[in-house]
Amino acid sequence: MIYKKYTKVFAVLATAAMLSVTLAGCSKDSASSSKQETANWTGKITIWDGPRWEENGNKYAWIESQKKAFESSHPGVTVEIVQVPWADMNDKLGVSIAGKAWPDVAPVDISGNGVNAAFLKQKVLEPLDDYVTADDKKDFLPNALDAYSQDGKLYGLPGGMTVHGMLLNLDLFQERNVEPPKDGKWTWNEFVDDMKKLTYDKDGDGKIDVYGLSTYIKNGYYESWPFLYMDGGRPLSDDLTKFTFDSKEAEGAMKKLADLKNIPVAPKEMGSGDVGGTWKAFSAQKNVAVEPWATWAIQAAQKANMKNFMVAAYPSGSGKPVTIGGVGGWMMFHQDDAGKKKVVADLMKQLTSTEQQVVTAKNYSVFPSRKSAVDQNPFADNPQMQQAQKLTETAVMIPKQVNWKKIDEAIQSQLQLVLNGEKSPEDAMGEAKKTVDDLLTK
Template identity: 35%
Template sequence: MNISSHPSALLRTLISAVLLISAVNVTGARAEAARISINWWSTPAWSVDGDVYGWQKQMIAEFEASHPDVEVDLTQLSWADATTKLNTAIMARRFPDLVSGGQPATWALQGILEPVDPYLSDADQADYYPAALQKYTVNGSIYGWPWFTTTYVIYLNLDIFKERGVQPPVNGNWTWDEFVEKARQLTFKGEDGQQVYGFGAIMQPWYYQSFGILLSDGGRLVSEDGKRFMLNTPEGVSGLGKLVDLVQRYKVSPLAMGSVTDADMTKMFTDGHLAMLAQGTFLIRSLEKALQEGNGFNFGIANYPIGQLGRPVSLHEGVGGFVVFKQTNSEKRDAVMEFARFITSPENQKALSNYGVFPSRKSVGNIYPNDEYLAWAQREAVPTLVIPPVAPSWLEADRAIVPFFQLAILGNAPAEQAMRDAETAANRILGK
């Protein structure tokens, strides 16, 4: 039968077609309305084909491909404006969903972050380095997805070691006495009259290059609740005394250790005026490049010397990750958490080799198979990492206590008095 010869049949066909199209449109609209949108604010990462947000875009594409009901919108923050934009958004209560870095302790105490604990299994927590979880733990709950770690090490100018007939520490570990003895042998005046010191590390607010020695005898910075300064103990005073001795007793460190800047101390090392330097692992690639270009020197790396604590320790803020802001919709919260888990997964942490940093998870394995220095640092130094107190008032307290430590190092106050004064200043701030 020819439909065109029966108007009623044609009408029914047209109506059916219209209804079908309408149904498709309604279904599409509902699907679009049900689509979950995640707003990710991120500062630059490493360059991918010239794009410093290329890694983020790659992660988004991979996640969206396996989660068709989710779209991730990337807001690109520069290093210059990130803090201002985040603070403005928080003041306006217009939070992004996911942010890298930030102030997890402050935001958690303000009640604007989602706890991550419900999304972490026991196996997850066991897989993270302790310092990685410590960075995001506030009042017993975890408020972030750790991503990378970094730390401080002791750099060795092996050319100076060889010149002075000094052996570097076996496997990069040494006792305090061994460290001091080597530092004494490495302190001398060159033929040109230039003084070479055995070791250098700065003591400045918010820089922790000296704290691997300060805490080596078991001293602890603050109480569990972050409200009391705890370093004024025999262990803490002993650690400060070691720093004083390096300058005042053994004279293996420059007096400027108590006042010089980070950049100046590093320059002393790269210019050959220090045989050993405490500095971040970021310096490894710079020293490798200089050596390859023919204007560097042979170097090695080691852990901080082992004191009464019985193991090396390095204090560093070097844990980065992602926080999830408060969500009103449980389905969206689950989606944001799933995305955060994805970008920080062991598999995706392997890409951190592009950044010169280290994974926050142990199961990732060695991400630097072709770099002996970075591989050693990941294997031996990262496990020594502890982070500064997460209490929001710690930075202010740190700024208050360091001048007293500097006075002791410069020989202007006994270690015991400096520690008592530091305790008074710190508790005035921490106890607020």
């Protein structure tokens, strides 16, 4: 009986083992077949892009070269480029989503704040975690990668960064015997002391001709905002559900900035929406020593023949050093075919590779979001861009809130009143809160 019992058990185990081997073989063959099917996908990928730097009169030359290279490395795959002006990009994408005719890949402008919150809410973007290795993720600057992440998933790949920094007219610093901030860093008190020295009557007529600082307030522009962040204030809570620009840290920073006009180390025009006039005062009239600007202004100053200027960080307060940046990159829209999804991801990785980030940095005057590209020192012959590139590590992005455009308008209109001396920060942010709280519930 015992012999029969063990014989029966052995037979059952043997049968189970054979079945396990058979199933494992089928599973392996199935996985191999699936990988092969994915690897062998052929067809058309549609990519949208905006104009970039010009080559032989063509501002789409770079994306066309990428198309050619990708088609060469992926036989049977064709890449269709749709040229879209940057100003029209988000609206056209919105229309395409409404009509369920979205592209496979679309870009985020370099001044953007990462993955589009509205597209995430509409669930039309593909997560990319399965196609990006852990080592690859480590190569991206954390704040750049964070701009394309939501709820622990990666919904895009960053290609380049912009940053806001302080431009200093060193001719005026030398004229007033003021030492520029060491390593481009200064505290708020050091900054104010320098602005006082840089504000003076140049022609001796009893009136101030040169001011230390000027900036402006305008919807969608954030040159003044790092001042408001310096003590730890932020417009919204981390989970984007609460208005927080009415905190003592934020309102205190607003008062510090507004008070610069009363000292006075800033002209009465500071805080208006006059972008052109503010830039002209710095670059052409040269009657303002320091102004905060986004990355584009570095190249503009160089073209304006301002040879003696430098880039510095915003003054630091009680919070960590901070500035505001933008992160351009690429998003993948919903795909039904797993094979195509992998190939589209391959294209996105090519566009954001170390090699292409170096090319983009040198030609498009944006900063790499990959550490390996930064290590190649693409701005070796451009000290101002080198100085600004250091600021990318402290850059934070504008909140990825679906209604941010309207929230921004509500805040900026009140900030103008603060800098014009028409409202206290407390009253202004109290008014902004009413509008923003309503928008946060929608």
